Amino acid sequence: MRFHRFKRGTGFQPVFSSWAGSPCHRIDESYNFVMKLILNVDALTPPLTGIGHYTLQLARGLRGHPAISELRYFAGWRWVSDPEAASAATRPVAMARRWIPFKPAAALAYGWLQQNLFRWQTRPLRDLLVHAPNYILPPWVGPSVATLHDLSHLHYPQHHPRERIRYLERYLPLTLERASRLIAVSEFVRQEIHQHLGVPLARIVTVHNGMDAAFHPRTALATAPVIARYGLEPGGYLLSVATLEPRKNLARLAQAHSRLPPSLRHTKPLVLIGTPGWLTEELEQHLAPLERIGQVRRLGYVPQADLPLLYAGAFAFAYPSLYEGFGLPVLEAMASGVPVLTSDRSSLPEVAGGAARLVNPEDVEAMTAGLERLLTDDDERSLAIKRGLRQAHRFSWERCIEETVAVYQQALAN
Incomplete structure (x- = not known):
C-alpha cells in the first residue's frame, strides 16, 4: 500500500466564539493562539498499549494548558467528560473486537459508523481543532492533527491482524488528505511518512514521546x-x-x-x-x-x-x-x-x-x-x-505537550 498522490486538505484560521462545557479557561499571552480542542481518546482501552499511554499523557497534559481555552474528549461514539474514565466508553468496542466474527468486515463497518457518529455529534460545533492521537482522523472540515506512530502495517503486514490492515488501508489515506499537520513520534517515522506515503516533510513534525517520572533507579x-x-x-x-x-x-x-x-x-x-x-x-x-x-x-x-x-x-x-x-x-x-x-x-x-x-x-x-x-x-x-x-532524562511528557501545542499552532496558522 503506497499513497503517493497526496492532496492537501483545506485549512482555515478560526475565530473563536464562546463554547461551554470545558473546565479549562486559563489564557497565557505568550501563545500565538488560544485554541479550542477536541481530543480523540479511543486508544484509552484497557489494558493500555503504548499508544494508549501516549493518549492518556496528552489528555492529562493538555487539560488546563494555558494555550487551550476549551477542551473536549471524544471516545468510541460519544463525548466523555474525563479521559481517565474513557475506558467505559471504549470497553464494549474492545470486547466486540475480540469476539465478533468476520473481523475485517466488522472493523470497516465500525469505522464507518464511528466516523458518521462523530460527524453527527459535532455538526453544531465550529472553530475547533481536532487531534487524533491514534492514526485516523474523524471527518472534520477544520484544522486537524493526527499522530502516526509507525508504518509497520506497510513493512510487516504479516505481523498484523487482517482487520487492522483493512482498516488502515481504508481510512489512513483520508487522514493524509484531511490533516493540517501530522505528528511523527520520531525522526525515523517522519522520514518514513514522507518516503512511503508521499507527504511533504513540511507538513510532518517530529515530537518525541515523553518519560514518566515514575521510572527511576531504586535500591x-x-x-x-x-x-x-x-x-x-x-x-x-x-x-x-x-x-x-x-x-x-x-x-x-x-x-x-x-x-x-x-x-x-x-x-x-x-x-x-x-x-x-x-x-x-x-x-x-x-x-x-x-x-x-x-x-x-x-x-x-x-x-x-x-x-x-x-x-x-x-x-x-x-x-x-x-x-x-x-x-x-x-x-x-x-x-x-x-x-x-x-x-x-x-x-x-x-x-x-x-x-x-x-x-x-x-x-x-x-x-x-x-x-x-x-x-x-x-x-x-x-x-x-x-x-x-x-x-x-532528555525526554519528558512536559516537553512533548509543549511541542504538540506548537504543532496545533502551526495547524491553526495554515
Missing part, C-alpha cells in the same frame, strides 16, 4: 517487596516488556537466551511482561518448553504501579524488536538504571542515543553474544547505565 530494598509477589529477586532476571506479537521478535530473544551458558540461564531467567497479542503460535512453541524448565517467566499484564519496580529490579533489559516507531520501553529501562540491549534498526538507535548495545535482531547468535556481554561485563554495564540515565 534492592525498595524493589524487593513488589517483585517478590511475582516470585522474583532484585537483580535476578533479564527483562523484556512488549505485547506478545511477532514484530516484537520475542521468539528470537527466547532462542538467544536459551543459548547462554547454563549458569546465566539459571541465575538470569528471561521475564516477559506484556499482554497476549496476535499470531502467537510460533512464539508459544519457543516459550512453552523454556517455561517448563524455569528459564522463561511470563507475567502477562501487570498493574501500572508495579511496572517501574519490575524495571528497576531487573539486571538487564532486552528489546530486540524488528521495527518500532519509537520504542518507549527502551527509555523506561534506561531511566530505571538498567543496561539495555536493543535492535540496530528503525527508530531504536535514535531513541537509544548511543546508550544501548545494538544488535541485528534477526541474528540470534549476535543477540546471544550481546546478552552475554551485557550480563557479565561490569565495565560495559556501568557505562551503559550512566549513558542510559543521561539519555532518558
